[in-house]
Amino acid sequence: MAGRINDEDVKAVRDAVPIDAVVSEYLQLRNAGGGNLKGLCPFHDEKSPSFQVSPSKGFFHCFGCQEGGDTITFVMKIDHLSFSEAVERLAAQAGITLRYEEGGYNPSHQRGERIRLVEAHKIAADWYMEQLATSPEADTGRQFLAERGFDQAAAQHFSVGYSPQGWDHLTRYLRGKGFTDKELILSGLSQEGRRGPIDRFRGRLMWPIRDIGGDVVGFGARKLYEADNGPKYLNTSETAIYKKSQVLYGIDLAKKEIAKASRAVVVEGYTDVMACHLAGVTTAIATCGTAFGGDHIKILRRLLMDNGSARVIFTFDGDAAGQKAALRAFEDDQKFAAETYIAIAPDGMDPCDLRLAKGDEAVADLVEPRTPLFEFALRQIVSRYDLDTPAGRAAALDEAAPIVARIKNSGAQHEVAVELAGMLGILDTQFVVKRVAQLARWARDRGGKGPAPERHQQARQYAGPPGPAASRGPALNLRNPVFATERELLKLALQRPELVSPAFDAYGVDEFTAPPYAAVRQAIQDAGGAALGVADPQDYLVKVREAAPDDAVRATVTELAVEAIMLHKGVKGADEVYAGAQLVTVRRRAVERRIRDITSQLTRLGTHGDPAQLAAVQNELWVLQQYDQSLREHGAAAL
Numbered sequence: 001m002a003g004r005i006n007d008e009d010v011k012a013v014r015d016a017v018p019i020d021a022v023v024s025e026y027l028q029l030r031n032a033g034g035g036n037l038k039g040l041c042p043f044h045d046e047k048s049p050s051f052q053v054s055p056s057k058g059f060f061h062c063f064g065c066q067e068g069g070d071t072i073t074f075v076m077k078i079d080h081l082s083f084s085e086a087v088e089r090l091a092a093q094a095g096i097t098l099r100y101e102e103g104g105y106n107p108s109h110q111r112g113e114r115i116r117l118v119e120a121h122k123i124a125a126d127w128y129m130e131q132l133a134t135s136p137e138a139d140t141g142r143q144f145l146a147e148r149g150f151d152q153a154a155a156q157h158f159s160v161g162y163s164p165q166g167w168d169h170l171t172r173y174l175r176g177k178g179f180t181d182k183e184l185i186l187s188g189l190s191q192e193g194r195r196g197p198i199d200r201f202r203g204r205l206m207w208p209i210r211d212i213g214g215d216v217v218g219f220g221a222r223k224l225y226e227a228d229n230g231p232k233y234l235n236t237s238e239t240a241i242y243k244k245s246q247v248l249y250g251i252d253l254a255k256k257e258i259a260k261a262s263r264a265v266v267v268e269g270y271t272d273v274m275a276c277h278l279a280g281v282t283t284a285i286a287t288c289g290t291a292f293g294g295d296h297i298k299i300l301r302r303l304l305m306d307n308g309s310a311r312v313i314f315t316f317d318g319d320a321a322g323q324k325a326a327l328r329a330f331e332d333d334q335k336f337a338a339e340t341y342i343a344i345a346p347d348g349m350d351p352c353d354l355r356l357a358k359g360d361e362a363v364a365d366l367v368e369p370r371t372p373l374f375e376f377a378l379r380q381i382v383s384r385y386d387l388d389t390p391a392g393r394a395a396a397l398d399e400a401a402p403i404v405a406r407i408k409n410s411g412a413q414h415e416v417a418v419e420l421a422g423m424l425g426i427l428d429t430q431f432v433v434k435r436v437a438q439l440a441r442w443a444r445d446r447g448g449k450g451p452a453p454e455r456h457q458q459a460r461q462y463a464g465p466p467g468p469a470a471s472r473g474p475a476l477n478l479r480n481p482v483f484a485t486e487r488e489l490l491k492l493a494l495q496r497p498e499l500v501s502p503a504f505d506a507y508g509v510d511e512f513t514a515p516p517y518a519a520v521r522q523a524i525q526d527a528g529g530a531a532l533g534v535a536d537p538q539d540y541l542v543k544v545r546e547a548a549p550d551d552a553v554r555a556t557v558t559e560l561a562v563e564a565i566m567l568h569k570g571v572k573g574a575d576e577v578y579a580g581a582q583l584v585t586v587r588r589r590a591v592e593r594r595i596r597d598i599t600s601q602l603t604r605l606g607t608h609g610d611p612a613q614l615a616a617v618q619n620e621l622w623v624l625q626q627y628d629q630s631l632r633e634h635g636a637a638a639l
Helices: 007-016 019-023 071-079 083-094 113-134 136-147 152-157 169-176 181-187 251-261 270-278 294-304 320-331 351-358 360-366 373-382 390-405 410-424 429-445 455-463 481-495 515-527 530-535 537-547 551-562 576-605 611-638
Strands: 030-033 036-039 051-054 059-062 068-070 161-163 190-193 196-199 204-210 216-223 233-235 263-267 284-286 311-315 339-343
Touching: 007 071, 007 083, 019 036, 019 051, 019 059, 019 071, 068 071, 071 083, 083 113, 113 136, 113 152, 113 161, 113 169, 113 181, 113 204, 113 216, 136 152, 136 161, 136 204, 152 270, 169 181, 169 190, 169 196, 181 190, 181 196, 251 263, 251 284, 251 294, 263 270, 263 294, 270 284, 270 351, 270 360, 339 373, 351 360, 373 390, 373 410, 390 410, 390 429, 390 576, 410 429, 481 515, 481 530, 481 551, 481 576, 515 537, 515 551, 530 537, 537 551, 576 611
Parallel strands: 263 284, 263 311, 311 339
Antiparallel strands: 030 036, 036 051, 051 059, 059 068, 161 204, 190 196, 204 216, 216 233
């Protein structure tokens, strides 16, 4: 077991490595006044910087989570190292040779586990690079890079290497450097074979993956040979030093430019990062075999200082998989204060292909912010629905409105809500604006957890019924005159069918906007209609209840059949005049909804629609307007 590090050497390490230089490798620091620096704390999530560093004193402190200490403490906490491992790492950076009280100079086998694993990866990366540069076998890898526009200088800049096809070339090399079989297995560089450890990566092009501090912690390996039965890309498995959800390829090269420019470009692959950097987009990074997620956001937030002027641009392929990745990225969008955008190259090319086809300028132009990520997400959502129907618009609004509610800037949120109304063809833009504002308030009240569950009903209240199947749901607000009238008409159809028959049986299920009422209307229709109630009053309600699809609808039928009819003041009993008024009101509201639908359709068709289709739609609109006027003037006689 290694002895204690000499106290004088510990002091020498602490004095030799400035704390601000170490901390700035992990987060962006800005002037806090009084000689101090500040940044977003890496040890807890925060929106405004409470983490301060004092270069003159060599200490840091977070006023939010109370973490604090010196340079060694910071390295211990940020990289989960022991005291000895942190000192050894800093000593290596400073070129200081450590002495140990009980063991003289520290032999390699006594080094901390993390230090050993990182050292093995560094040696492996150098060895892979040498193979790519000098080995005849690596010509396949060199050709692969050349075909994608990368010369030897580019390969060296990104430390790209090659793993030979043999079983244990790297394993034997690292053994010669003093690493044990256990260390090689733990590192993920080797794996168990029938006769001992063998190389994990064989016959592949190798990209070293570095953490934000610059240490090689893993590799991404690209298949080169058809005989290789493995996946196209093979990454290092999870180890003590490599967690794919916590690393970003290229972050070591991009971090200073990201902090300086307050901008990050997220691409999909290793060659895309290379293409971007060589094209002058030096803020490009990529995930390593996993979706962009919360831990990646934490890395970028610390570098961007997460101010409102920062930009994060995602580039994704234009295919279905790329669109899905973009929508996944949007799910975490609200965790940024930075504005987020999406860039999709012409013909769905990735940055690497685009650079080959059109040059560096095309890559630089691609990543200029154009389409906000929320706008892309909205268009993807809306495109899945049939906007020619009330149900389609209602469903689209249900899914899209929460997206708009998550836009951080309230002014932009209002403008996008107006745009959403246009996208959906909803003429009452204020309804959509108020809907979005309500969802935003709910999200704030619920601590950012999203809108309350009753949002679907309120959207349908405007846009129309989803159909009779949706019989369950939140309690209906009978102060809503639309629901109240529908309820009255159903009560008349169940209790006094002779007052509404035969007109009632000509009403469609979709004329009842409340889902439970639409379900009751369907049950009446399936039982034989209100006409059956006139012909056979005794059996009528039994058949309606039997026609109900479930207990909830049966309970509503019973409730409506026994509830008192809400007569106007001074009216002694339900009569044909009262029944006629309910029939007309429900029908006129249905006609008005259809008029809104057609007007919305005309708005979407605009002046560029098919002339025949435009004429047909305009004719239908005229007919409905005439019918509405007739109902208004003649009442039930016009039914």
